[in-house]
């Protein structure tokens with residue numbers, strides 16, 4: 001027999017915990033359940049700093065039990081299927097659960113096979129990713145002896161789109177300190193056609209790229225990696241262009257161009273978790289098909305999407321989730337009262353703290369239209385233009401944001 005939970009949340013990550021905390025703050029009478037298999041909750045945004053040797057990995061993880069809010073029914077299991085017509089979720093060993101409202105928030109999954117050779121590469125010392133093993137990333141960056149350091153990203157959407165360049169900027173700063181910069185070519189190969197899609201941020205980052213002598217290759221679609229020969233292979237996009245060119249011994253194979261590397265950093269190709277594939281809830285692009293302003297599923301009004309899994313044309317970040325949670329909550333409460341889910345208030349807000357040096361950061365905050373929309377509260381921190389590098393923003397990233405995450409955001413308190 002299925003057990004019934006009124007508001008069932010799949011995933012106890014950033015989105016799932018923030019929402020459960022807010023709901024139970026609203027009313028401790030609500031019947032809220034979270035399906036979450038992990039004992040540990042990670043603060044992933046600090047992994048960039050771990051990869052640059054300036055944050056302790058152990059401080060990014062805390063026991064899940066301390067953050068699942070009191071009063072939540074924690075189903076310590078994995079969801080294996082959603083049957084939306086039956087309003088049922090199946091799990092590995094806890095049986096199935098029916099729901100009145102379902103919030104799908106299992107984050108995203110990595111599919112390394114989408115870039116053949118990446119798995120083999122990540123087993124070696126010179127292919128790294130702050131997404132999968134930030135400690136190994138630091139060990140490779142700190143022991144780098146010079147050569148071509150290639151920073152890249154896959155063609156799929158990824159978490160925090162700016163992270164692949166953040167780690168590059170910090171690696172460059174470290175190479176300078178360790179004395180290998182003069183023997184190093186730093187290359188950023190991206191499928192994008194600009195360094196960042198928000199104008200004032202782009203202007204600052206192009207200056208950073210100039211200052212650091214980074215060679216940027218735009219319109220490079222990563223196809224495969226030859227981990228044996230240390231070559232990353234790309235198909236050129238229509239948006240291809242070069243900035244700050246340097247001489248590289250490029251390889252050719254049909255219409256592919258190969259960049260030889262001594263050190264390669266990449267974000268992993270990312271997809272919606274596999275258990276969703278058969279649910280009928282995904283769009284053509286493979287992400288949870290929700291209205292981009294109300295976060296309500298386009299076919300099933302009692303289902304909402306939250307966080308990285310959702311098909312939203314904005315950056316997948318925890319900062320975005322902070323603005324999504326109140327909209328999802330408001331809409332569920334409206335439905336519970338028999339009204340329509342009429343809150344269309346999510347404007348695509350996301351933010352990307354772009355660390356550019358040890359001690360400097362730019363804070364990109366933007367909406368669906370790539371407008372730069374800095375939080376007025378930054379002025380209280382004496383930051384009057386967050387599109388420019390600032391030491392106070394670095395301090396905010398390293399100390400302020402983790403504190404606010406664990407003590408405010410996950411506890412359902414306003415920041």
Ligand SMILES: Cc1cc2nc3c(=O)[nH]c(=O)nc-3n(C[C@H](O)[C@H](O)[C@H](O)COP(=O)(O)OP(=O)(O)OC[C@H]3O[C@@H](n4cnc5c(N)ncnc54)[C@H](O)[C@@H]3O)c2cc1C
Pocket residue numbers: 010011012013014015016035036037038043044045046047048077078079080105106107108130131159160163273275306307308309316317318319320321351352353
């Ligand atoms: C290197 C890196 C740097 C980043 N930098 C920033 C940054 O600077 N600023 C920022 O705001 N964001 C940043 N992010 C992104 C941010 O961490 C994510 O956007 C955010 O954590 C996504 O929240 P989520 O709830 O969607 O998923 P997650 O927090 O990933 O949580 C998903 C949860 O679902 C669970 N789950 C998975 N599958 C199932 C299943 N089948 N059944 C039940 N539970 C399941 C998982 O165990 C997990 O606990 C960064 C991420 C990385 C990796």
